[in-house]
Amino acid sequence: MSGLTTHILDITHGKPAANVNIDLYVAVESSTSLEFRKTVTTNEDGRIDAPLLTDEELTVGEYELIFHIGDYFRTKSLELAEPHFLEKVPVRFSVSEVGAHYHVPLLVSPWGYQVYRGS
Incomplete structure (x- = not known):
């Protein structure tokens, strides 16, 4: 895959996090607001199953992914207080290289997370 991709690893259970909803937002030029995509x-x-954005759709600019991890x-089978400590994990990042692959993995538990630019 190329363009913008992601995946989520549940580090509490040591396996991939299936059935997690992820929202994609793109910064509006000349504005501080984000537009839902x-x-x-x-x-x-x-x-x-497919890139969030293809090479052609991925342009220089600011993006945000919101991972709905509380629902996951x-x-x-965990005893967690409501509301969960992490309901949604927002990740805002910038794209500076047109044509490059941007992969944004999320390693997550109910109490913390790590994100990085993968390959």
């Missing part, structure tokens, strides 16, 4: 859901491998952890 789409919602996708991870597959059994914790990945999405509600389906697991």
